[in-house]
Amino acid sequence: MTKTDTMAHGMNRRAFLGRGATLGALAGFGALPSGVLAQTSAENGILTARIYADISNLDPAFWTSAVDALVMRSIYAPALEHETGTEEFRTRPHAFESYEVLDDTRIAFNIRPDMGYSDGYGTMTAKDAKFSFERIADPELDSPYIDDWAALDHVEVTGELSGIIHLKKPFAPLFTTTLPGISGVILPQAAIEAAGGRFSTQPPCFSGPYRIREWTPKTRLTLERNPAWTLDAPEFDEIHLVPIEDPKTAELGFEAGDLDFTETGVSSIMRYKDGAPQGADFKRFEGLNYYWLGINEDNWQLEDQRLRRAIQLAVDRQAVVDAAYLGGATPAAGIVAPGLPGARDVNLYERDLDQARTLLEEAGHGGGFPITISIQQTAENLAAAQVIQANLAEIGIQVQINQYESGTFWSLGVRSEGEQWRDLQLFLMRFSMQPDPSWATMWFTPEQVGIWNWQGFDNAEFGKLHVDAQSELDSARRDEMYVRMQDLMEESGDFVFLNFTPVGALYSQDIVPALRPDGEPVYYEFTRAKG
């Protein structure tokens, strides 16, 4: 990639030094001005984009991060795919040419003819679909994604390219996250067996529009067009994915012309929304990932629900979100994002300091009490925690903020890690999400207490609803069930829902990015801007 002409630098020495000093000072305060910098383009058929971490596992049965999934979408072909450029999540056939819902538990499908595999593995067949889906569902494999196919009974092969998926019971996420997700990826049995039954970062073959040409760990992942791909050829000859953990570094890299596309940091969203750099465009998306204040009901000091409710009533969601995201996000009314089944419109408990004080009095803590809030060390978390600290001080609760690096933080509520979970009181958490509400609720079932459910929220009705909602195909009924589940969460006094993490996409005007409704890029669909 080469750089296009930069803006003219006709300034004198004094002006330059003055501006450099201003830029530096502003950068120091996280307020680098936009709209003044030249932008580069994706030239020579290469798209250069940032990934927030390096790949770690590209086996559809064992992937570990969103980056793995993002890469796999370009190198493999799942049965269905999510459309890009739409307001709401919609799916369309991908490796499947068509499918038909025969009844609640049977789905007939046809594989596209001539879906080629790389490395001499021939073309995709219905047998490959059977192998790939049943592989993840096989308890012997120990795939963490076994639940994606938990309802699978078997796949019946009815022809070279046709088959029927037989389910043990109806399974609503099948069409929202399983078939369009990584668990819907189809690979040939021979390739997986040649790799010893599983693999990590070196796929034995590729079924998507791109294949991996070169991977230099921590440096760059280079994808090139897959010659075996017979559908519409992707626009770029190569995609260079550069792992850059720090979003600020990525933003600087973009503004220096080293990247064509990057997701921005949440604190930069408002700045870029006000004006993207010259030659660049910016889009803000309402993400699916949800952010909340957790309250550990199993902590000795918080066992009384009145105290937890008082905390719920004292928190000013709007102020917390404004502080954490600098105006770039809006308060949430649950853990299911707007646009998905089960998204709530309002919270049950809004800020009411008088009621909060009354509850504290009733619980025998009229004078307040000391408490801790545990957070992962980020600027957003600290800002949010400080507002919560101020909010709770208004009702006499003295909050001490405990910051942890991520490795330690993510073990605080895990009960198999020791006894530290007993001391956990308040905590700020963010979970990632896929476009199905079951992905949001799965972490708060009774079985998840002490694993990812750090609140100790143990509600049998919730657990049953979570299971039943996965089998519920009536969308209105399903919507009611997920709303009810979030009501139960809030009624417990264990949760203060804060917001859905906004996503900022910054890209060169020379490209047209393909982005899902949550801002997630689908790189193989990126094109050059015309004209």
Add this chain to the structure above:
Amino acid sequence: MWLYFLKRLGLAVAVVAIVIAALFAMIHAIPGDPARVALGPRASEELVAAFRERIGLDQPILVQMGNFYVSLLRGDLGRDAVSGEPVLRILLSQLPDTLYLVLGSILVAVVPGVFLGTLAARHRGSLIDRVTSVISVSVMSIPAFVIAIYLLLIFSIELQWFPAIGAGEGVLDRLHRLVLPSLALGLAWIGYVARILRASILEEMNEPHVRTARAFGLSENRIMYDYVLRIAILPTITVLGIGVGHMLSGAVFAEIVFARPGIGKLVFDAIISRNYPVVTGAVLLTTIFFVLVNLLADLVIAWLDPRVRHDLAG
């Protein structure tokens, strides 16, 4: 000389063994589990337990440490807990970029530092001395991350002379991308080198052999470069040996800010994800490197200073 070398080597082995033992104690004292990272959030408790057993995390720390030393003797540093790649291969893929960065930073520190130090000493008390003193203290007092951000803003974004991220490919591209991170990391050391060298030169100037040289009518240039600098540079070499350790630590921030691959960023990521085999392997490698650099510095001093050579021979 050889005996001295062997003694230092033995000391180096002891240092490495102690560092690894301390590291094992530290990383196992903090909470966190690589299994969750390696398997993802949806892994069941049974899967997590099986994973911990497979990579030996269920063993007592002393057993784990013993196993590490035994593997080390076979040249095996274990496998990355997340990707399963051999740790040695990962380290060797990241090491060159860190070494280039450290070498580049040393170059940035030494060339202007020696020039400024010599200049200041030769013009002691003059305006030049005061100006170089101000420059030295200034570069020492500005935090390296501030320098890095200014360099990025001015030279990458504003002027677009240098790329902002990555290590590059090919010699020229690599050198091009090395300039800003090396400056960010090495700039502060210009001040250290200049100040130490100035003080050493001034001290050396008062030595009897310099007065003798002057009495023999040798030129000031010859006295400076043939007699004074040769000895006055020794403390600077010692400090630079220690400085390499600081630069290895500083490489973490430079590799993050400039999105470069390298050992620093590798260790940082590995600590966050509790990827113990990578942390241990990387610390082992950097400790060995640090010890060897300091050994090399001592040998260079012995080579340059006949008094030290004489002491060692005696």
